Amino acid sequence: MKPKVLLQYLLPHRALSRVVYWATRWTFAPWKNFLIGQIVRRYQVDMSQALQPDALAYQHFNAFFTRKLRADARRADGDPASLLSPADGRISQAGPIEDGRIFQAKGQSYTAAELLGDEADAAPYRNGRFVTVYLSPRDYHRVHMPLKGVLRQTVHVPGRIFSVAPFAVEAIPRLFARNERLVCHFEGEHGPFVVVMVGAILVSSVATVWDGLVIPPYAPSIRRKSFEGQNIALERFAEMARFNMGSTVILLLPEGVAELDTLQPQQPMQVGQRLGSLRRGA
Numbered sequence: 675m676k677p678k679v680l681l682q683y684l685l686p687h688r689a690l691s692r693v694v695y696w697a698t699r700w701t702f703a704p705w706k707n708f709l710i711g712q713i714v715r716r717y718q719v720d721m722s723q724a725l726q727p728d729a730l731a732y733q734h735f736n737a738f739f740t741r742k743l744r745a746d747a748r749r750a751d752g753d754p755a756s757l758l759s760p761a762d763g764r765i766s767q768a769g770p771i772e773d774g775r776i777f778q779a780k781g782q783s784y785t786a787a788e789l790l791g792d793e794a795d796a797a798p799y800r801n802g803r804f805v806t807v808y809l810s811p812r813d814y815h816r817v818h819m820p821l822k823g824v825l826r827q828t829v830h831v832p833g834r835i836f837s838v839a840p841f842a843v844e845a846i847p848r849l850f851a852r853n854e855r856l857v858c859h860f861e862g863e864h865g866p867f868v869v870v871m872v873g874a875i876l877v878s879s880v881a882t883v884w885d886g887l888v889i890p891p892y893a894p895s896i897r898r899k900s901f902e903g904q905n906i907a908l909e910r911f912a913e914m915a916r917f918n919m920g921s922t923v924i925l926l927l928p929e930g931v932a933e934l935d936t937l938q939p940q941q942p943m944q945v946g947q948r949l950g951s952l953r954r955g956a
C-alpha cells in the first residue's frame with residue numbers, strides 16, 4: 675500500500691476536519707489572504723468569472739471557496755430535455771448501474787444500497803444510470819439541479835472522511851459508500867432521482883439552500899428528514915447546495931429515464947453542461 679493511501683486510514687479524519695472548519699473561517703487578514711493566495715496560485719483559479727473577482731476581498735477563506743459566479747459565467751444547455759451537470763469538476767466515472775452496483779475505478783465498485791443507506795431507497799436505481807463528478811480546489815463549489823425536482827427527503831449517512839482525489843478513489847474500496855454524505859431524494863417529472871453530496875477529508879462540510887448547514891455536525895447514525903408536503907420545488911439549473919471546500923457529487927437516475935452522452939473519466943465539466951438527454955415519453 676502506498677504511504678499516502680495508508681495515511682488515509684491512519685489520520686484522525688473528523689478531528690482534522692473540525693480544525694479546518696474553524697481555520698477556513700478565521701477572518702484574520704494575513705491568515706486568510708495566505709490561504710487564498712496559495713489556492714489561487716497553486717490551482718490557477720480563474721477569478722474573472724467570480725461575482726467578486728478580487729480574491730483577497732473575501733471575509734475568510736471559506737467565503738472565497740464558496741464564491742458566487744457572475745450571472746453570465748454559467749448557462750444551462752439550451753435543450754430543455756438535456757440532463758445537466760450538477761457541478762464544475764471532472765467526470766470520475768459515468769455509465770450504467772449494473773444489478774445495483776456502481777463502478778468506482780480500476781475494478782472497484784459499491785452498491786447503490788450502500789451509497790444511499792437503504793435497500794428500498796436504492797431499488798428504483800438497480801439498473802439505472804449514474805454520473806460521478808469530482809470537484810478539485812480550483813472549481814466552483816456550488817451544486818445545481820440536473821433536472822427540475824421536488825425535494826422528498828434527505829438522508830445524512832455517517833462514515834469516514836477519506837480523500838476523494840483520484841489516487842484515493844482508485845485505491846480505497848467502496849470509498850463513496852464509506853464517506854460521510856448527504857443523500858438528497860427528489861421527485862422529477864420523469865420519476866425519482868438522487869443527488870449525493872459526498873464529504874471528503876478536510877472538506878466534509880455541506881450546506882443546502884433549504885436547510886442551511888447540514889454537515890457538520892457529523893452523524894452518529896443514519897438521519898432521515900422528510901420534506902413531504904413542504905413543496906420545496908427547485909428548477910432545473912437552480913442552486914441546491916454547496917461544499918464548504920470541495921468533494922464529489924453523484925447523480926443517480928432510474929432505468930429508462932435518460933441516455934448519457936459518451937462521458938470519459940477526467941473529462942472536464944461545468945455546471946449546466948449537457949450530460950445526456952431525457953428519453954422522450956419517459
